[in-house]
Amino acid sequence: MTHDNNDHESVFVDRVRRTLDDSADNLDARTLSQLTQARHRALEEAKSKPYAYRRPFWFSLVGLVTATVVVFLAIFLARDPSGPEYYSAIEDVEILAASENP
Numbered sequence: 001m002t003h004d005n006n007d008h009e010s011v012f013v014d015r016v017r018r019t020l021d022d023s024a025d026n027l028d029a030r031t032l033s034q035l036t037q038a039r040h041r042a043l044e045e046a047k048s049k050p051y052a053y054r055r056p057f058w059f060s061l062v063g064l065v066t067a068t069v070v071v072f073l074a075i076f077l078a079r080d081p082s083g084p085e086y087y088s089a090i091e092d093v094e095i096l097a098a099s100e101n102p
Helices: 002-025 029-048 057-077 084-100
Strands: none
Touching: none
């Protein structure tokens, strides 16, 4: 059944691709010229934008570091202080304190 769906989908995609290619091949010179000019204008505008308007690489790095810190804080703060590890740590401190003061 999946194989039949893939066959139908590939036939559909091929038909759409042929139709679009035929449409693009049949564009008149004026339309092609307008599309080319619009593309060049868009490329020039993208090049002329100052660096501040483009997202620098370090934004992604800052986001990654922030997400990592949030995850570690969530894990650290989610620990239950009333668990057995907490009480054994308190007992260890009491034993050490008692052994230091004779």
